[in-house]
Amino acid sequence: MPDNLRIILFGAPGAGKSSLIGALAQAGQSQTAQLGGQLVDVSGGMAELKKQAYHKGLAPTQDELREYPLAVEPLAPGQGAAQTATLIDCSGQAAQAIMASHAGLPPGSPLAQALLNADSLILLVDAGAPERGVAAIGDFVKLFQHARGQRADIAGLPVYLVLSKVDTIAEPNDTYNQWVQRIEESKRRLDQRFRTLLQDQAGLPFGRVQVHLSATAVQRPALADRAAKAEPFGVAELFRESLASARSHWKHREHAAGRLSLAVAGMLALVALLGVLAATLYYLRPSPELTALENQVRRVLPASADNRMREPIEERLKELAQIQADPHFGELAPKLRDEVEQAAAEMERYQKLYKEFQAQVIDPRFVTRDEELDKIEKSLDAFALPDEYLSAWSDTRLVQRMQKWKQDVAKLRAAAKDEEAWIGQQLDEAQRLRKQGGLVVAKSLPADQSAAWFKQVQEYLDRTPRHKRTDRLPGSTSLTYDHVYRLQRVERAFKEWEAAKRGLEDLRKLAQ
Secondary structure: OOOOEEEEEEOOOOOOHHHHHHHHHHHHHHOHHHHOOEEEEOOOHHHHHHHHHHHHOOOOOOOOEEEEEEEEEOOOOOOOOOEEEEEEEEOHHHHHHHHHOOOOOOOOOHHHHHHHHOOEEEEEEEOOOHHHHHHHHHHHHHHHHHHHHHOOOOOOEEEEEEEEOHHHHOOOOOOHHHHHHHHHHHHHHHHHHHHHHOHHHOOOOOOOEEEEEEEOEOOEOOOOOOOOEOOOEOHHHHHHHHHHHHHHHHHHHHHHHHHHHHHHHHHHHHHHHHHHHHHHHHHHOOOHHHHHHHHHHHHHOOOOHHHHOOOOHHHHHHHHHHHHHOOOHHHOOHHHHHHHHHHHHHHHHHHHHHHHHHHHOOOHHHOOOHHHHHHHHHHHHHOOOOHHHOOOOOOOHHHHHHHHHHHHHHHHHHHHHHHHHHHHHHHHHHHHHHHHHHHHHOOOOOHHHHHHHHHHHHHHHHOOOOOOOOOEOOOOOOOEHHHHHOOHHHHHHHHHHHHHHHHHHHHHHHHO
């Protein structure tokens, strides 16, 4: 068990550090159950702070550090041993200087050294001005964690972020419950703001702190349902939790130190063992020629099948043949030799199938008839891959091209059907305009309807295909509408449309 835990109270001038120690002395008399024991003021200094906090008024702490040793004895025999600790108060000016620093904790500063050696920290933020206080405290915690991280201190140092002087946030006519709700809302906002300030510190391997949120008041304010009372709020609970956390952190640190000693001893033993292994391997090392051959094998044989089947396969096959012809090939590990032989066989099989595919299947981009599309589909369906390579070759160029050409055939058919349907609509419209044109020629329509017909005919004659030949088909990277328009069925449809246009042009001339 630790002989003397060190708990530091830290905060800006006027944050209420000394008042909190005086309030603890008051809680030690009236709130022993909440404190978890009987408080013993070893030096008597806490009693003086209590007198000043509740009667005389506190003067700012002038010393950079001031210590208050205490003990918490069990309330009844058999409830465990007494806990000893030292509360360390600090000058608000000294704390302010550290919080304003951006160059790290000042070397040689007693307060900086005490912070690094602490078992627990209590950081105070005045409830009357929480935004200003939490920004400064947030900057300090970043600086503090960085300093602990450089020393490779263990993570998890307990830090209590305390919203002090919460009696000052009570509003007129507040009940006790309303005041408590106001405190909880202030704590929630403080916690949210503080987490935002420290969100980039979460991944620190060393020195990270464990933040707990609390709220305290030296005395209870006058409320609508309760009179003012010189009784601390949240103080006993804060120090009970802080003592427990400090004790737990001390144990964790001692345990880590023990494990580190074991790790160092184990590392030294490992270094010795590695030395023996290195000497053994030196005498058993393979020849430079064999090592070079192994390196060549690993370079020529990529891990995945799609990488092995990438162009130029011919060159890779030549390299594998050279490896197999090498005088040291028989000295390779059996597994490595098998990999070379299996890879060579697989690549030869793949190369042969790829050439057969190119000879048997036509690229859909070069077809002009539906019969050719049918032939491509049949060829693709009939082209079978070896069962043993179906999974390994799923991402190879051959399989991807087979899948893509199947999709291209379907896209060409769908696009051709869509264009024929659209051209059919144009032909229907031409037929309607021809019927109406007969009436115009016969002078059977009023002048305004005839004029409208001439306008519609001109718009029709100016109409062009709805796609440019260079436009790509939706979802395709290789097919354009030029491939669609070169299909015989679509060409025929366009010729019918052109003929319909010429017929309308002749009818328009006749009607003029």
